[in-house]
Amino acid sequence: MPTTVAQSLVSGILVGALYGLAAVGLSLVFGVTKILNVAHGELLMLGGYASFWLFTLLGVDPFGGIPLSMFALVLIGLIMYQLFFSRLIKLPTEDKIRNSLLIGFGLGLILQNIALRLWTADNRGITTAYAGATFTVLGVRLPYVRVASLVIAFVFLLALQLFLRRTYIGKAIRATAQDWEAATLMGINVHGIYRLSFVLGAALAGAAGTLVAVGYSVEPVMGMHWTLKSLIVLVMGGIGSIAGTLVGGLILGVTESAAAIWISNYRHVIGLAIFILVLLIRPQGLFGAKEG
Amino acid sequence: MTAKKGISLALLVAGVAALWLVPSMGVSDSLLNLLILMFIYTMLASSWNILGGYTGQVNLGHAAFFGLGTLVARILYTGGRPLFLALLAACVVPVAFSMLIGIPAFRLRLRGDYFTIGTLALSQILYITIGNVLPKITYLPIADIQNYQLGPRYHIILASALFTIGVAYALVKSRLGLGMVAVRENEDAAESLGINAFAHKLLALAVSAFLGGLTGGAYAYYQTSYYFNYTFSPPWSLEPVTMTFIGGVGTIHGPVIGAVFFVLLKEWLVMKVGEYHLIIFGVLFLLVVLFLPGGLVEAWERIRRVFTHRPAGKIVLSPSAEGSDLSGNSLASERKEVPMI
Amino acid sequence: MLELEGVYAGYKDLRVLWGISLRVGEGELVALVGPNGAGKTTTLRIISGLLKPTAGSVRFYGCSLDREPPHRIVEMGISQVPEGGRIFTGMSVEENLELGAFTARARREKEQRMKWVYQLFPRLEERKNQRAGTLSGGERQMLAIGRALMAQPRLLLLDEPSFGLAPILVEQMFEMIQEINQQDVAVLLVEQNVRAALELAQRAYVIENGRIVGEGSGDALLSFESVRSAYLG
Numbered sequence: 013m014p015t016t017v018a019q020s021l022v023s024g025i026l027v028g029a030l031y032g033l034a035a036v037g038l039s040l041v042f043g044v045t046k047i048l049n050v051a052h053g054e055l056l057m058l059g060g061y062a063s064f065w066l067f068t069l070l071g072v073d074p075f076g077g078i079p080l081s082m083f084a085l086v087l088i089g090l091i092m093y094q095l096f097f098s099r100l101i102k103l104p105t106e107d108k109i110r111n112s113l114l115i116g117f118g119l120g121l122i123l124q125n126i127a128l129r130l131w132t133a134d135n136r137g138i139t140t141a142y143a144g145a146t147f148t149v150l151g152v153r154l155p156y157v158r159v160a161s162l163v164i165a166f167v168f169l170l171a172l173q174l175f176l177r178r179t180y181i182g183k184a185i186r187a188t189a190q191d192w193e194a195a196t197l198m199g200i201n202v203h204g205i206y207r208l209s210f211v212l213g214a215a216l217a218g219a220a221g222t223l224v225a226v227g228y229s230v231e232p233v234m235g236m237h238w239t240l241k242s243l244i245v246l247v248m249g250g251i252g253s254i255a256g257t258l259v260g261g262l263i264l265g266v267t268e269s270a271a272a273i274w275i276s277n278y279r280h281v282i283g284l285a286i287f288i289l290v291l292l293i294r295p296q297g298l299f300g301a302k303e304g
Numbered sequence: 305m306t307a308k309k310g311i312s313l314a315l316l317v318a319g320v321a322a323l324w325l326v327p328s329m330g331v332s333d334s335l336l337n338l339l340i341l342m343f344i345y346t347m348l349a350s351s352w353n354i355l356g357g358y359t360g361q362v363n364l365g366h367a368a369f370f371g372l373g374t375l376v377a378r379i380l381y382t383g384g385r386p387l388f389l390a391l392l393a394a395c396v397v398p399v400a401f402s403m404l405i406g407i408p409a410f411r412l413r414l415r416g417d418y419f420t421i422g423t424l425a426l427s428q429i430l431y432i433t434i435g436n437v438l439p440k441i442t443y444l445p446i447a448d449i450q451n452y453q454l455g456p457r458y459h460i461i462l463a464s465a466l467f468t469i470g471v472a473y474a475l476v477k478s479r480l481g482l483g484m485v486a487v488r489e490n491e492d493a494a495e496s497l498g499i500n501a502f503a504h505k506l507l508a509l510a511v512s513a514f515l516g517g518l519t520g521g522a523y524a525y526y527q528t529s530y531y532f533n534y535t536f537s538p539p540w541s542l543e544p545v546t547m548t549f550i551g552g553v554g555t556i557h558g559p560v561i562g563a564v565f566f567v568l569l570k571e572w573l574v575m576k577v578g579e580y581h582l583i584i585f586g587v588l589f590l591l592v593v594l595f596l597p598g599g600l601v602e603a604w605e606r607i608r609r610v611f612t613h614r615p616a617g618k619i620v621l622s623p624s625a626e627g628s629d630l631s632g633n634s635l636a637s638e639r640k641e642v643p644m645i
Numbered sequence: 646m647l648e649l650e651g652v653y654a655g656y657k658d659l660r661v662l663w664g665i666s667l668r669v670g671e672g673e674l675v676a677l678v679g680p681n682g683a684g685k686t687t688t689l690r691i692i693s694g695l696l697k698p699t700a701g702s703v704r705f706y707g708c709s710l711d712r713e714p715p716h717r718i719v720e721m722g723i724s725q726v727p728e729g730g731r732i733f734t735g736m737s738v739e740e741n742l743e744l745g746a747f748t749a750r751a752r753r754e755k756e757q758r759m760k761w762v763y764q765l766f767p768r769l770e771e772r773k774n775q776r777a778g779t780l781s782g783g784e785r786q787m788l789a790i791g792r793a794l795m796a797q798p799r800l801l802l803l804d805e806p807s808f809g810l811a812p813i814l815v816e817q818m819f820e821m822i823q824e825i826n827q828q829d830v831a832v833l834l835v836e837q838n839v840r841a842a843l844e845l846a847q848r849a850y851v852i853e854n855g856r857i858v859g860e861g862s863g864d865a866l867l868s869f870e871s872v873r874s875a876y877l878g
């Protein structure tokens with residue numbers, strides 16, 4: 013029994029780091045542009061397929077191919093932003109959020125159906141030579157791929173944190189998120205910053221999608237699932253806090269795994285229920301400060 | 305003016321009567337089925353529109369209300385209860401459920417997007433839970449299937465659709481409806497005029513859930529078999545939103561036009577391009593949200609104006625359609641028009 | 646260096662400015678005074694490009710600003726200190742100043758510039774690693790001005806820099822503005838504190854209901870009867 017508990021704790025942490033990475037892109041985009049992109053999960057899905065096909069057709073190692081799938085998502089994100097979301101950018105915040113929800117909703121539908129048509133509804137995993145390999149620590153089995161994914165997720169989050177704290181552009185992004193008008197008066201091209209943030213969010217979704225594909229699997233309908241996970245984490249972690257996002261992801265992962273010991277069919281319901289509770293009790297997030 | 309109104313009313317009555325008589329004209333079952341689908345989708349879109357169109361609270365989980373309606377009606381009806389009771393329960397249960405999120409969300413004055421993602425999450429909870437608890441196909445009672453009659457179903461569903469539109473119309477034309485629109489346009493201004501935003505939003509939600517549940521009840525009575533959780537699946541949340549926007553959000557006839565258009569286009573597209581119709585529909589939806597926020601209703605108004613050379617009375621659905629300052633966001637938000645109450 | 650000619654502007658269907666014309670010369674300190682809601686802030690927003698005129702023209706060193714986005718206008722040498730300062734409260738004092746030097750031109754000489762700002766406002770240097778949100782009202786105004794100076798402006802637009810300050814601080818603030826002006830930075834100063842502004846300024850404009858109703862040297866306006874009765878009590 014204790015090993016079972018430890019095992020599910022560990023798998024909760026492993027998947028939780030991916031929740032964190034999935035959510036951080038959504039959080040970045042929302043924090044800066046006030047666009048709530050509910051097609052974020054579909055971006056993740058596309059990232060997963062990118063690495064799946066790179067592996068299947070060209071034999072590109074999924075981990076080595078992360079930059080490629082990120083690049084693919086940069087392009088897709090750019091197109092998505094230029095064609096659709098950029099048209100909302102000048103609206104008052106409330107209308108912008110509402111319309112972005114609608115646009116994201118429609119885009120999610122479109123992308124999911126395109127994926128269904130192109131790649132069928134099959135659930136696909138990336139079966140590298142090392143796919144099934146595990147090692148054991150204190151009786152807990154750890155798949156190499158997922159542990160590597162955890163490390164990579166941490167590296168990405170850390171890199172993003174450093175980028176936003178230390179670089180000029182990163183500071184400009186934070187400034188724009190806080191007060192776009194004051195940021196303009198600093199000579200910052202806020203529209204450029206909006207575009208950059210959106211594309212960065214898409215690239216992060218591409219990375220997360222790859223890790224999901226390699227550690228778990230991909231299918232066209234996974235988008236909604238990952239959007240919800242990201243939203244849950246976003247609400248728990250508070251907007252604009254990378255550390256909060258990571259902790260939120262880990263908590264969600266562990267809670268789900270713990271719940272799955274007793275009620276395995278409801279692991280995804282648990283997260284959603286927490287989500288609703290947090291939404292109603294602490295809308296500013298468990299860790300986040302009040303917005304503004 | 306009154307003469308014109310009289311003519312419209314006469315046309316309406318004649319149209320409804322004609323629709324009512326369709327089954328007795330010896331038409332094919334496939335035509336009846338098509339019409340029934342139109343009625344059901346009309347109800348689905350109209351019920352969504354009451355909350356989404358008139359108070360601006362975007363519900364991305366309408367499937368929860370629809371699904372609960374089907375579930376309750378189906379269980380009661382297959383359990384031998386009378387149809388009327390089954391339909392009534394199908395309306396009431398979703399209302400009770402809607403209060404679960406409505407009361408806390410609106411009382412806390414959460415921002416609209418919190419309500420939106422909350423509804424998305426709730427509908428997913430139901431979808432997964434029902435899939436776990438009732439992972440089976442549900443069939444109509446044997447007696448019903450052996451002796452399946454489209455005619456009575458047609459009439460009951462048509463009556464439900466007329467009831468739905470009637471309720472929507474009555475609500476929107478009442479003081480309450482005006483209050484709802486005021487809340488949509490500017491909640492603070494509405495409150496300062498003495499409009500209770502909380503009560504108005506909650507009422508709209510309740511009516512939307514009630515009619516969404518009725519839609520589900522009608523569907524449950526109509527379909528011979530489906531998986532229990534099918535009616536909770538995401539498309540049932542997506543479709544009312546897309547239909548309403550394509551038709552014309554925040555109007556009475558918009559959702560009707562959107563639903564008829566949706567069913568016909570789907571029928572036609574499925575023949576032409578198979579499953580690609582969902583992609584085409586998604587694109588259409590995006591185009592409407594971005595470029596034609598008033599949907600087909602607005603398009604029609606514009607065309608008519610070109611021919612009758614009427615001066616343009618602009619339809620402004622969200623104040624966002626107006627320009628704001630060069631670089632950005634918030635100028636317009638501080639000054640929205642509030643309709644006179 | 647700056648010329649506004651017949652500028653009309655407004656928000657949505659509300660017209661606020663009705664043909665404003667004014668100019669600021671090289672190195673000049675010009676005040677713009679008027680009652681609440683007269684359109685002072687709106688005028689500054691027009692100059693910095695946050696709002697575009699519906700008619701009329703804005704020229705800076707002879708170049709039209711009509712089509713320039715606000716971030717380009719900063720690059721050209723106009724910095725605005727917005728009403729209330731609008732500092733980035735979530736960031737440190739130093740980060741705020743760094744952001745002030747965001748334009749390519751300013752970034753090159755960031756270090757020297759920051760030294761100068763710290764000289765002007767030693768308070769800021771003491772608190773450079775503190776979160777800007779923890780600053781007092783006066784310190785916030787200093788930071789807002791310092792941040793604007795980081796961009797190496799030729800023209801500084803100040804929107805009520807003395808707002809909410811204690812009288813003694815107001816005096817200091819005006820001295821500071823004079824000092825900045827003496828460094829060959831032209832200043833367009835919007836103030837509620839009409840007497841002090843007119844005493845400080847070489848020239849001044851009086852704006853009412855979106856129209857310029859008076860113009861002259863600061864002293865002349867100080868003795869101008871209608872101004873006296875309206876603003877100086």
Ligand SMILES: Nc1ncnc2c1ncn2[C@@H]1O[C@H](COP(=O)(O)OP(=O)(O)OP(=O)(O)O)[C@@H](O)[C@H]1O
Pocket residue numbers: 634635636638639656659661679680681682683684685686687688
């Ligand atoms: N964002 C806005 N949207 C709509 N109207 C605005 C906006 N900003 C200002 N106004 C209106 O424009 C007019 C002029 O405002 P402005 O801020 O320019 O005045 P001001 O002279 O700076 O006043 P104060 O001394 O109070 O700062 C006012 O009537 C105000 O209500």
Ligand SMILES: [Mg+2]
Pocket residue numbers: 685686687728804
């Ligand atoms: Mg002002």
